[in-house]
Amino acid sequence: MKVYPSGLSLAETAALLPDQPPYRARQVYEWFSKGIASFDAMTNLPQSLRERLSGLYGGQVRSSSIEKELIDEDGSLKLQIRLRDGAAVECVLLEDIEGRKTACLSSQVGCPMGCAFCKTGTLGFLRNLGPDEIIEQFHFLRDRRGFISNVVFMGMGEPLLNLENVRKAIVVLSSPEGIGMSLRKITISTSGIIPGILDIAQSGPKIRLAISLTSAEPNLRTRLMPVNKTWPLDELKSALLQFQQATRDRITLEVVLIGNMNASETDAEALAAWITPLKAQVNLIAWNPIQGMPFEQPSPRQMRIFSEILERKGIVTVQRMSRGRGVMGACGQLGDTLQTTNPPSA
Known part of the structure; x- marks a missing residue:
């Protein structure tokens, strides 16, 4: 296109x-x-x-338009974007207590990864987004909230399965003649696409890398994240070590804690053992409720104990506050309003 x-x-x-x-x-x-x-x-x-x-361009500067705008009580903004071919995606603007604004951008229509705890994974996969469709999300959010300090590719889709267009979008975001965002303010979050991780390690861009890990127990991770069948934990760890050798950067490991599933002390010990000797920060994220999914949130006590075990092992651990839940804009919730809009591909 x-x-x-x-x-x-x-x-x-x-x-x-x-x-x-x-x-x-x-x-x-x-x-x-x-x-x-x-x-x-x-x-x-x-x-x-x-x-x-x-x-x-037929008089049209942008190829997409805003169809729905939702604002949470915590100030989070979620936009539903209608694309030129009738498909739709969502993006989110999150603001922390210090006023920093982060744009959470989508890279695909739907998602092919099928993570069991993620709403987007139930939509199926339609297509990749072009660099213009990615950047237009940024502009729509900036139009409404002003200066944006950070961008995370943590919206709908797997960014490393659309790496060419994500790279082009990052060029636009970071160009000193244009938007001028520092590459250190841009994060790609992946479920663990090893070829993409190694490609970035070798060819850039020098952004921050986050890995959705969820569990260090192979069978459980496969159950929750089918990507583990193709690129299992041991191979993922090897790729991350290569990434760190090439970039010298700390990696963020995102762990969605699900009550009575991966939030036990044993799970925490296994995670700590797997992380060694990676230089990594762990972001603990309580699973965000999604209607129809057979999971439950961890208790505050489970979150605290899990965090304490990792910290005793010398692992930097942050308990992430879920923002945007009221508009289904928190981690794993995107696509809730799109179920009948983007049917799964055959």
Whole structure:
């Protein structure tokens, strides 16, 4: 599909205008990076050039539109985005107690991973998002909440199965001529796609890496996360060690704790043993309720004891506060309003 302005790099923008001087391409790119809503807003460009650009895209700067906007009591914002082909995704803006705003962006329509505790996994997989469709989520959130300090690819989909387009989106996010976000403020969260992890280790970008681990017990992880059949825990750990050798970066391990399933002291001990000798921080996330799923939240006591066991082993551990639950925008809840919109692929 044609890439709309939000997803173009500076070089690609210049390629649209081969007869224009370099400074003009930079001007156009700066406007695209601001997430303008119309070509008429590009006020420092000649009218003829604005009309030319408008003609290339049928007068539409963006390929997608907002269909639904939901605001939680905690201030979290969830947007349902309708894409050009009628499919839909969701993205979320989270703000912490210190006022830092994080955009949680989707990379696919649906998700092929089928994690048992995640609503998105029940939708099936339709297609990858283009870089423009990814960046437009960022612009929609920024339009409503202003400056965004962090981006996490933790929305709908598995980012490392759409690595080419995610990479292009990161180029746009981090371009000093445009949005200018530091790569250290961008995180890719993966269920453990080993080829993608090794690709990033070798070729970049130098973003932060998070792994959805959930359990260090092989059979239980396979039950909860089918990815473990293809890329099991021992191979995943080997890939993460290679990643750290190449990048020298600490990895975040995301552990969704489910009551009476993976939240016992034995589970914590097994996780601590698996982590060694990785340089990692563990984010403990209480499972967020999803209607129709046969799971339960861990108790505060289970969360505390699990955390204390890891900390005694010298592992940096953070208990993440779930935000956005009221609008089904917390971890694992995205796609709740899309079940009849994006039917699973055959």
